[in-house]
Amino acid sequence: MALQQIYRTSLTLLTDLYQLTMAYGYWKNGMSEREAVFHLYFRKHPFEGGYTVAAGLEHAVEYLQQLKFTEEDCSYLRSLKGSQNQPLFEEAFLDYLRHLEFTCDVDAVPEGTLVFPSEPLVRVRGPLLQAQLIETPLLNIINFETLIATKAARIKEATKGDQVIEFGMRRAQGIDGALSAARAAYLGGADATSNLLAGQLYNIPVRGTHAHSWVQAFDSEAEAFEAYGAAFPKDSVFLVDTYDTLEGVKQAIEVAKKLQPRGFVFGGIRLDSGDLTYLSQQARILLDEAGFNSTSIVASNDLDEHLITHLKQEGAQINVWGVGTKMITAYDQPALGGVYKLAAIKNKAGEWEYKIKLSEQLVKTSNPGMLQVRRYFSQGRYLADMIYNELEPIPEQEQLVHPLDSTRRKIIEPGTKSKELLVPIFREGTLVYELPSLASIKMHTKQELSQLHESIRRYVNPHNYPAGLEENLHQQKMDMILKLRSTKSVGEV
Amino acid sequence: MALQQIYRTSLTLLTDLYQLTMAYGYWKNGMSEREAVFHLYFRKHPFEGGYTVAAGLEHAVEYLQQLKFTEEDCSYLRSLKGSQNQPLFEEAFLDYLRHLEFTCDVDAVPEGTLVFPSEPLVRVRGPLLQAQLIETPLLNIINFETLIATKAARIKEATKGDQVIEFGMRRAQGIDGALSAARAAYLGGADATSNLLAGQLYNIPVRGTHAHSWVQAFDSEAEAFEAYGAAFPKDSVFLVDTYDTLEGVKQAIEVAKKLQPRGFVFGGIRLDSGDLTYLSQQARILLDEAGFNSTSIVASNDLDEHLITHLKQEGAQINVWGVGTKMITAYDQPALGGVYKLAAIKNKAGEWEYKIKLSEQLVKTSNPGMLQVRRYFSQGRYLADMIYNELEPIPEQEQLVHPLDSTRRKIIEPGTKSKELLVPIFREGTLVYELPSLASIKMHTKQELSQLHESIRRYVNPHNYPAGLEENLHQQKMDMILKLRSTKSVGEV
Structure with a gap:
């Protein structure tokens, strides 16, 4: 339980103010308990790569387990004032928060699993107020650790099996920028860290x-x-x-x-x-x-996957690669643009209503439903992923549609082996998942990468792995977009 | 005392393993207590800018105040094994660590102060073992917070007085990547944050x-x-x-x-x-x-100082700027390359010996001595900075030499007003500095910026502020470089 070992303070306020103002609004409107589904996903691989290594789940779980508004949290919220110096929140709302227990269902992709654009890394189903509140910390934790794990996997790939030592603490973005990144780097591909506290907290080999x-x-x-x-x-x-x-x-x-x-x-x-x-x-x-x-x-000296490749091609006689700044900060792309979007909500009659967020760019339009990812494989190789809505039936003949180009489709041969990527983590707020050891997560990452064709693992101009929407889900999304846009006439902006 | 509010764990092991292996080596060689001077400084402004806003001192002070090897820290160190499975450290060394008290003198530039390349932000003088040990955490804290404060100052400058709200937590590099960055951003120029925990811990206005x-x-x-x-x-x-x-x-x-x-x-x-x-x-x-x-x-939407300037030039009607990822991660340069270098050490006879680290690039060669920075000003405007060695006399006629081009010199007119930038923080391990409030640091940053000519504040191709080495210091450095290189003949690499 590293987070609880590390942090003294309640992390419940580790969120944006607007999560609380929305919570207050939902509470005022009697909508706090309406069942909703949110997905956390990204739209584009980092580093112009062909894959992403999911990470951060353990810290996300630990954050959710400690979620509880303390007296101190409530008194801080009580102190917040609006523009006319009135209290921002009613006392009865603070009382509601004080008694709030986390009761959501959470499903997620295990750490070390390879993921692709639009695939949920985390899915939260539960009372609207709770599911909304946790958006910011989940994004903070998952975005960063996934980013660093992916960077480390790329760097390890470039060394073609040589040892990689992470020693970026001095240039990392803050204390946790060093600690959780050391863990993510190890999980993704680094063999050791120079960071003693990370070694102690996460049982990572230390070198120096x-x-x-x-x-x-x-x-x-x-x-x-x-x-x-x-x-x-x-x-x-x-x-x-x-x-x-x-x-x-x-x-x-x-x-x-x-x-x-x-x-x-x-x-x-x-x-x-x-x-x-x-x-x-x-x-x-x-x-x-x-x-x-x-x-x-x-x-060592500002190494990354590109420089390491050049050095190897030039015949450098290097056996061990010390990688600092470029890995610990993911220097060439220091943030993963993961988002957390509402995809379904029950109406007053208790029926699911699907939701999307429109955008002028199709890539930014979210997917509706309660999504799961099915991964097809054969003979130790991953073939394709299908994102589908668990609340709707799937045609017997499974077919993927490319999320951004509906003319690109792929029919799945009947009988192809598959597995579902999202696994249950919390049920009604109770942890039902056994957190794997960091060593076994690291092993999992390695196995995952070995099942991806090397043209996709390549870190410059990689091949696209086929990850698409199930045909019905695609159709439903298109229908919703057209319906939402139907009020606009030609000539309007 | 935010760090102690936040962190449950001892942060003493928040350092690189090599600080401990060196500590062990110094201890074995009877050199632990040899008096040494180290400087923390950077070589180049971030973002190709003309100034840097010092930040992170408060957290650095808090880190130093808690420095103490706990039983748990020592038992982790005891568990470390060498390549032949032998214990890495002797028990007597762990015993030494367990009784170690921080006794260094620390001088530093107050947060919010403008600083320039080669100027020490922090100077540590004390027993070699201790002064070395704290290198990594000091760099981690000061590098990151200085980077973000500088980015925020640039962004605030671009808005020409409009409100700037920091809301990057979801894309920040971990929990502390959001927390300490929210503080640094506020200190440097942001007017508020969306981060509730930062609001609570640091008393920053929250918005959302x-x-x-x-x-x-x-x-x-x-x-x-x-x-x-x-x-x-x-x-x-x-x-x-x-x-x-x-x-x-x-x-x-x-x-x-x-x-x-x-x-x-x-x-x-x-x-x-x-x-x-x-x-x-x-x-x-x-x-x-x-x-x-x-x-x-x-x-909002991926704003930074450059985009804000474009939008303003195009006549955008925006009053408040919500800035996230680009500020909280300093996206275009996510690490400041600050270093921490040994500059003087007492020999067995108790006399100071000056030290430099050579490099093929002059910019990477460190400066010897126990350095202080004198800033000259007149009529509310900063004129120039002189880096000098406190252990040596300065000629009456003060003269600066450009650190990279010794043909560029500047004579200081006698009687020009000046102040010393480094102030005492710790004396023999005791805090002698009253940490200012965050609000007063923010005010200090603003005053500092107002004293810098706007051509230097400009964030594209700024003017160079004259910050140079005192003439004798420059000469001493050159002599040392030539002496260290004197053993090499023409034709050698």
Whole structure:
């Protein structure tokens, strides 16, 4: 239960004010308990990629489990004033909040699962007021962790199996920007982190050696290496670029030779600046000549999947990749644009009414219903995903329609194996899901990626994985859009 | 004390493993207590801007105040194993940590102060082991909050005095990515936040209205507006783009007219998509025609300083700017590259030895000494900054040398008024600084910006503010670089 270990404060107010003003409005209008369905999904893969790795569910669950308006929360809400200095909320509403218990059904895609645009990562069904209230924290947690897990998967892919160490804390976006990102990076593909607190809280392997300041603190580089080697005879990686990189490599080799008779194991050297291809090649030659063939070369310096690929193509002799800023902040796209949209609500008669949010762009129009995702597969390979409405029947002949181009369709061969992606997490507010260990989530991510064709895993101009709307759902959406637009005449904006 | 309100866990392990391995190495070598000086500074303004707004000191202070290895921290460190499964640290070292008290002197630039490349934002002087240990968390906190405060200042500048509301929580980088960023954004220029928990913890004004889902939850848009207007008769801003923006504006106007006799105040409408210039102009016409001349138009949708400027130039009729993702993640540059470098250390004889870290790029070579910054000003305008070494005398005739181009120099006219930027924060581990309120920090930022020439405040191709090295410091640095490089011959790499 990491969130509860980390946070002292109630996180119930970790939401936008407008969730509370809407809650108040629903309460005033007797609509608080109306049953509604919301979906959390994104519209476009991050990094122009071909897949996204779902993450953040564990923290989302922990947030929902602690959801409870404390006296302190209520007294803060009581203190809020409107523009004419009147209290923003009635006391009876605060009383309602104080007694509020979370009673929603939540279904979600397990962490580490690959997901595609428009597919719900989380589905919330329950009283309108509650289901609305949790929008902002769910988005905050799922958007960020999914973003970082995806970035880490791409970086790991680029290294073609080499070790990746996450060490971005110093440039991360705040304390939790480092902590939950370290977890997400590990889940997505990183092998270890430099972040000790993340190591402690999430049981992630930690790695690290020394900084330039270690070398500077001694009178000479050789003295610094020797002192470090003596302190860590079995685990020394020497940072060699404090003054001059190849000179540093030579010094490291001399020190290693000197310490060897005392049982020293020369683990590695680290390059942190300059032309990493050239320097790693020269360093490899120097190390091999000295007989240190199994000494690793660790490299860092603004690495990401693109730079790593270039370095490998150029023949860089790097075994371990230290990745910081570019991974921990998802530097080239530091936010995932996940949204949380109302898709169905029961009317006063208790019947479901479907809802969409229109937009001039079809990609921004939401999907109606209570959605589930069916994933088809064969012989260890994922074939296609179908988003469908659980509240409506599906034709025997299953057919997908591309969400943005209805002329692109795919008929599913009868008998194709499939599984449903969303699994029950909460039922009437009670957790019914056993949270997997981080190690097993990491394994799951790896298995998921192995089932995706490599043309889709590619991180530049990937192939599109077929993920579409079930035919009836597509038709219903089109009908709703046309109906909502029917009042407009030609010539109107 | 927000951090202690927020975090339950000890944050002492919120650092990189290598800080602990170095600590162990210093301890093993009897160097833990050697007095050292480190500086935290950046090399380049973020966003290609002309200034940076320092932020994060309060959280840094709170982190330092709680610094203490708990039993739990030590037992985690005890559990760490080396490559041959041996314990990474000796028990006696853990015992040393358990009794460690923070005893450093810390000087820093107050939050809201404008800072320039190479100027220390934080200076730590004290036992080498301690001063090294705190590198990562100081960088994490100061880098991020400074980045966001600077972004917010730029965005506020672009609005030319209009209100800016921060509402990026849903896309922020984790929980603290939202919380501390909401504070930094407010400090730098935002007028309010949508983030209730940030409002509660930091006493920031909160703002918010309703989402698309509110409109969707009702049978018609008019019904939705009417219900919201009834709940908030004095504070309604209607979101008008759920189905069709200008149709939404008309509906909002009709509802406002209907509710007016019951004392309704039509606060505003919000546009969240489409052509904001055109739609805001049309909306203004419709509102004015209906007599709602003082009804605000709030706009949002991936806004930043550049887009806001374009919209204003095009004549958009927007009064309030809702800024989310682009501000809360500093989207176009999501990390500030601040570093923390050793600059001086006492030798065994107790004499200061100056230290630099070399680099092939002069901009990456650190500055030696125990640095302070002197800011010159005249008639409410900042003229120049001089970085100097407090441990050395300064010539009577003060002269700055550009840190990257020693041919650019500036002589300070005798008698020019000046002040020192770094102020004492901790003395021997005791807090000696009274943390200002967030409101007064915000005011300080505003005053700071008003003292900077507008050509430097400009956010595209700004003028360079003269911030240079004191002449002797420059000379000393050059001498050290040449000496460190003197062993290399022509023809060597």
